[in-house]
Amino acid sequence: MRILYHLPLSPYSRKVRLALGEKRIPFDLRSERIWERREAYLAMNPACTVPVLTEDNGLAIADSAAICEYLDEAYPEVTLIGRTLAERAEVRRLACWFDGKFSTEVTRLLVYERHLKSLMGRGNPDAAAIRAGYQNLKPHMEYLGWLAESRAWLAGPNLSLADLAAAAQLSVLDYIGDVDWSVNEAAREWYARVKSRPAFRPLLTDRVSGLTPPPHYADLDF
Template sequence: MISSRPEPFAYEHALPSSTVRLYHIALSPFCRKVRLVLAEKRIEVELVEDRYWEPGTELLRRNPAGKLPVLRMDGRLMAESQAICEYLDETIPNPSLMPASAIERYEVRRLCAWFDDKFNTEATQPVMNERVWKKVMKTGYPDSRTVKSGLKAIKDHMDYLTSLLETRRWLAGNTMSLADFTAAAHFSCLDYISDVDWDRSGLLQEWYATIKSRPAFRSLLADHLPGVPPAPHYAELDF
């Protein structure tokens, strides 16, 4: 379903209008969130890695905000992962990732914002920046205090999410939603480097194992960032 082939932006105008292309970077929770939705909707997509920190990147031309992912679909370049995911869910409604009622959709959006803002700021970003991106981008050595703070935040967030799962089948309610894919996108990045203490919460581990087993997750489990190998258990469904 998914192929990965780098190609210069200059050729983009020659793409057939039906071609769906995602400019992304591995281990970005925002890119992974969109990848999960595309796969769940069974949309064939071409993945193009954009190492935006290297010379020659065209990221600012595709998205003036300078952020990934960028989706080329329906003759448009689209940015912002939440907006992309809701566009996909509205235009390809089956399977639906947003609930029927307004209050349920509110809860999904609240949790998506929780992960993309609060969880990312306190946990994903500091840990990944220090332990992965400084090495990949060659910008220095990890700051142990920042890593320690991020790891503590992961545990605090896990406790909160466990309290939600004590009364719900999924994070936002009794049906799987975009909130679950958003959360899984963040946890999968941290799990790649073995920074999630799954023994802390059996409920959360069971939730992640369930969503990790979905076909939509397969391409994420095949990711391998050069110079940063995944944890031994990363691709295992029974962990």
């Protein structure tokens, strides 16, 4: 069976779970304790990050962007990257925006400093980094709201990898209670639409020991 090695609070794992779900590709989910640096896992992905996808024919694909490109090429019935060159450029620009810029400026600061750091025994949270994360979240929510208002979905008329990349980041922040959805109605309405898709349902039942999400996390009408 196809296997996705993941961690529940990894936004990149979540993006691939959403992509597999939207494409209705069945898969088994396996937690990978990457900090143990398992040898067989390192052989598949020397960067030792999640996710990694393995296919029944033995193919192992590392890096969430490489996995999503692979899925769109191997299972093209439902495309998540778009049809025309212009659509595909816009989808990829925004997927990179959320995977890269948003993650660096917001998710990593908040998730690492507020939670992972103490779980990993690396000392106290850095208050300045947390403040920066919250500060950076504001313009990102505005941009998200602007995209959601100007277009049916973030990158254009169709749901795409851009929506999945954005929702993956935001769903992790939402799990740790860091998103104030009242600040931007268009962003909230867009997230409600993504959240109510069948592919999103498994993410809403994720639980991490020692970290309880706020009551609205799994609520479709938040």
